Amino acid sequence: MEYHDSEKAQEVAGRVEAFMDEVVLPLEREMLATGDTISNDELAELWEMAKERDLFAPQMPEEYGGQGLDFADMLPSFEQVGRSLIGAHSIRANAPQEGNMHTLEMVGTEEQKEEYLRPLVQGEMTSGFSMTEPMQGGGSDPKMLQTTAIKDGDEWVVNGHKWWTSDGWDADFFLVMARTDLDEHPYAGTSIILVPRETEGVELVRNVGHLGAPELLEASGGHAEIKYNDVRVPVENTVGEEGKGFQIAQMRLGGGRLTHCMRYSGMAERALEISKAYLSEREGFGSDLAEKQTLRQRIADAETKLHMARCGVRHAARELDRSEARIEVAMSKVYTANVCNEIMDLAVQCLGANGVANDLPVAAFYGDVRAFRLFDGPDEVHRRTIARHAFEDVATEEIEHALRFDEDRIVDELKREAPADD
Incomplete structure (x- = not known):
């Protein structure tokens, strides 16, 4: 089918498709047949090949080592990498890394971009988005968020219990959704706090087993269950505006x-x-x-x-x-x-x-x-x-007209049925 994507989008997607067919799919077939996983060194080799073909991190600006595609233009390339279980990883376009990169690029401070975004794009760091909580915490209804971050001087003190933090088992840092103003509605009193993995009080409980494809990456970060126990980080670790999480x-x-x-x-x-x-x-x-x-x-x-x-x-x-x-x-x-x-x-x-x-x-x-x-x-x-x-968007005028019409009809019938001397 012809979707009339831009010339740039089609050109990049064509090169991504060739990379999938020539390099990634044969490797995936071999792994599925043998039950092996891709080592970190093999993944790094895929990244180097993607860089040589100008395919690495297509969704990120060139200043951070990406290809600088705008959102609509990168979608056809994402469709091509979806053809393989390891396709998105092979060009550094996998979730949650892609979303965390976008978040830091969109609202992060210059310091956060240099310390975390640049190495994240290059694959020197990995990250987790820590939002979902066990019962009765935040999930499908995010207003139920239980994790809190309370200011103590120039620090946040984070307490909470999360799970399904994708890639969290091996993450170098987490973007943690937490209530920062308990007097406000959660939609107005929640912030995103950047928490480095090595911070005291970060407790990785387990890597949650799950339905789905086999883990084909040696360093797969899984879906971690994490407890934040009086975790202290600087207030400047707030990602974006406070209360706008x-x-x-x-x-x-x-x-x-x-x-x-x-x-x-x-x-x-x-x-x-x-x-x-x-x-x-x-x-x-x-x-x-x-x-x-x-x-x-x-x-x-x-x-x-x-x-x-x-x-x-x-x-x-x-x-x-x-x-x-x-x-x-x-x-x-x-x-x-x-x-x-x-x-x-x-x-x-x-x-x-x-x-x-x-x-x-x-x-x-x-x-x-x-x-x-x-x-x-x-x-x-x-x-x-x-x-x-x-x-x-219901057309209330139509309903009101119908009701008025019905009322007028009833009045006319009553007049016809009423005695003449009335």
Whole structure:
């Protein structure tokens, strides 16, 4: 399909696609077959190759070592890296690093950018975004946030319990969402605090096991459970304006949801490619499976829905350059997540035994994509946002006109039925 992405976006995405086909996908196939992981040295080699091809950190400004693509132009490249389980890591465009880079670049101080952003972009540091909490803390309803950061002189004292801090197990620092003004509503009294890993009181409890793709990176940071016990950091470690944590997180998550949509769209596209190739070669009941009407119809539906998802993400990206685009992003996220889940389930079904074996990446895709309907906001929360917006736009004039019409009709009928002397 032709999406009329900019010439620059298409050119970079074409080079990313070639890098995936020539370097990354063969390495991924080998790892899935052997059960091995990529070592830190091998990952560093991928980064060097990406730099040589001018593909490294496409989403970051050139001054920090990135390629300087604007948001809309980088999305097609994110779709290409999504075709591989290690694709995003290979060009330093993986979550949560990409979102944390964007946050520091967007609202960080010059000191924070030099000390943390520059080495983060270059892969010399890694980070975690520490927001989600166990029951009854912040999750789908972020207003339930329990972690606090209270000022004591020129320091924050952070106390709280987090989990699902992606890449947190090996992170050098954390961006911690915490209540900093308990007298304010959480939306107005929450800040983001940068906490270095080695700070006294940071307790890494465990790396949470989870459904999903196998960990293919030796240094995978997993999803850490962390306790912050009287953790003291300077007030200047506040990321962005104090009390604006939710607004900053929303800016971070808006773009992050769309980059996730593109990565998973790429994954869904590859799963369909594998399925179609298999159906074209596999015979059953007297003909190729690709000739079976039911399968052809389901593939057609999958292609159509994936196309619609890609169009929606591109539209939301254009709107995000102009506004918060909260509704467009919510629609794209919930629709794309469900479409990618449907496609992965279809791919497993089409491939049969090969769909659940690790010889192909589809089994790993299948486990990985299910979480997409939960992280960055579950389906139900996004639908709630969309529904609230829909009902705010109800045409009340039409309803009032209908009620007035009905009232006038009743009065006329009563007049006709009333005795003449009345």
